[in-house]
Amino acid sequence: MRIGIIGAGHAGIEAAMAARNAGAEVALFSAEPVLPYFRPRLVGVAMGITAPEAIAFHPAAWYQDRGIDLHMGAPVTALDVAARTVIANGGTERFDAMVLACGATPRMAPVCCTTPGSPIFTLWSMADALQIRQRVRPGARLVMIGGSSLGVESALTACGQQVQVTIVEGLPRLFPQLLGSGAAVFLRQQLESRAIVVRTGHAVASLAPHGDGVRVELAGGAICEAELAMICIGARSNLELAQQAGLATAQGVCTDDCLQAAEGVFVAGDVCQAAGRLPRGAVREAMAQGRMAGANAVAFATGGQLQAFVPMQSPMTLRAAGVEIVAIGQASGLVEERLPDGAAGTYRAVTRHTDGSLAGVQMIGTREGFDELAAQIGGLRVCRT
Numbered sequence: 001m002r003i004g005i006i007g008a009g010h011a012g013i014e015a016a017m018a019a020r021n022a023g024a025e026v027a028l029f030s031a032e033p034v035l036p037y038f039r040p041r042l043v044g045v046a047m048g049i050t051a052p053e054a055i056a057f058h059p060a061a062w063y064q065d066r067g068i069d070l071h072m073g074a075p076v077t078a079l080d081v082a083a084r085t086v087i088a089n090g091g092t093e094r095f096d097a098m099v100l101a102c103g104a105t106p107r108m109a110p111v112c113c114t115t116p117g118s119p120i121f122t123l124w125s126m127a128d129a130l131q132i133r134q135r136v137r138p139g140a141r142l143v144m145i146g147g148s149s150l151g152v153e154s155a156l157t158a159c160g161q162q163v164q165v166t167i168v169e170g171l172p173r174l175f176p177q178l179l180g181s182g183a184a185v186f187l188r189q190q191l192e193s194r195a196i197v198v199r200t201g202h203a204v205a206s207l208a209p210h211g212d213g214v215r216v217e218l219a220g221g222a223i224c225e226a227e228l229a230m231i232c233i234g235a236r237s238n239l240e241l242a243q244q245a246g247l248a249t250a251q252g253v254c255t256d257d258c259l260q261a262a263e264g265v266f267v268a269g270d271v272c273q274a275a276g277r278l279p280r281g282a283v284r285e286a287m288a289q290g291r292m293a294g295a296n297a298v299a300f301a302t303g304g305q306l307q308a309f310v311p312m313q314s315p316m317t318l319r320a321a322g323v324e325i326v327a328i329g330q331a332s333g334l335v336e337e338r339l340p341d342g343a344a345g346t347y348r349a350v351t352r353h354t355d356g357s358l359a360g361v362q363m364i365g366t367r368e369g370f371d372e373l374a375a376q377i378g379g380l381r382v383c384r385t
């Protein structure tokens with residue numbers, strides 16, 4: 001029995017392990033030319049703190065020892081769902097079942113006018129991180145477009161490297177989905193106390209290379225010049241391969257409860273829209289789906305029973321330059337209720353629906369009581385951190 005897995009990120013690796021442990025032969029196709037790695041740690045690589053090789057999941061021998069046939073730098077260019085074949089590296093391979101785990105691609109600002117080699121970056125792959133790393137040095141100025149988790153984490157990490165950071169966020173506050181208004185103000189103070197300039201409520205009118213650096217014009221006319229800019233405004237699922245293969249897509253590739261998109265084709269991670277639920281963009285969910293998709297691929301190939309995936313939500317946690325944030329649930333458009341603080345420099349809050357039920361929990365500088373509160377949010381299977 002042969003299982004083919006497209007994408008060797010968090011979901012793909014877990015799928016490979018699950019299929020291998022169930023006795024399948026596994027071929028794992030990775031578009032990237034490097035050993036599969038822990039994607040969130042790209043921030044440390046980009047900012048020159050972490051060596052690129054330190055973030056690999058496993059050394060090359062690990063795959064060999066387990067008989068996982070890892071094809072690096074081998075993007076799958078075509079998928080035939082009915083025949084269950086893929087084309088990669090110019091060759092065609094057939095499988096008994098497949099897992100599509102090809103992740104997401106960062107969004108680019110529509111006003112961005114960039115040219116090859118210009119210092120305007122997104123941060124999603126090892127190649128992105130290595131390019132940013134070449135530009136990061138003490139005293140350099142960095143404009144961060146986007147004030148959500150990746151932008152704030154990258155800004156804090158850069159600031160720890162003596163980079164002068166300006167965060168530009170189009171919405172009126174930082175982390176608008178996850179932090180209530182008070183928590184966002186508290187976070188802003190934490191960033192400003194570390195000399196990070198925060199400009200919320202400022203849309204970017206234009207972003208373009210300028211000399212050796214970049215020039216950002218904000219709506220209203222203010223100008224920021226810097227040695228580099230990063231665009232951290234979210235990501236979209238990689239749907240092209242699935243669409244070309246005729247699979248149904250919406251924001252992700254549509255699957256049933258068992259993560260199956262077509263007979264013998266399972267989907268996991270950032271590319272997966274399971275039973276109508278939008279892709280979450282979170283490591284723990286990608287891993288859990290990967291494990292389930294790998295196990296279900298083997299079950300399909302051996303005539304076994306498919307298992308349904310039970311959605312979960314893991315808290316967003318961020319730790320950088322002495323700032324720690326943990327949040328879960330919804331905050332956007334809801335009333336925030338501040339809880340009594342413990343130590344100085346901490347902030348604890350919850351958000352509630354209009355019927356008074358708990359919608360979200362947000363903490364900065366502490367996580368006292370977080371798990372207990374998160375467990376009270378209705379309809380969430382919370383994965384503890």
Ligand SMILES: Cc1cc2nc3c(=O)[nH]c(=O)nc-3n(C[C@H](O)[C@H](O)[C@H](O)COP(=O)(O)OP(=O)(O)OC[C@H]3O[C@@H](n4cnc5c(N)ncnc54)[C@H](O)[C@@H]3O)c2cc1C
Nearest residue numbers: 007009010011031040075076102103269270281282283286
């Ligand atoms: C810098 C950064 C920080 C993050 N921090 C956090 C965090 O703190 N917490 C958290 O929960 N989440 C975080 N995320 C999000 C998290 O990394 C993703 O949700 C997770 O990686 C999704 O796993 P995945 O396996 O679905 O996709 P990915 O990890 O993106 O892996 C998909 C792989 O498939 C490959 N691929 C694409 N197309 C093809 C093809 N045609 N053929 C072969 N291979 C292909 C891609 O190149 C990629 O290597 C972060 C993301 C980034 C970029």
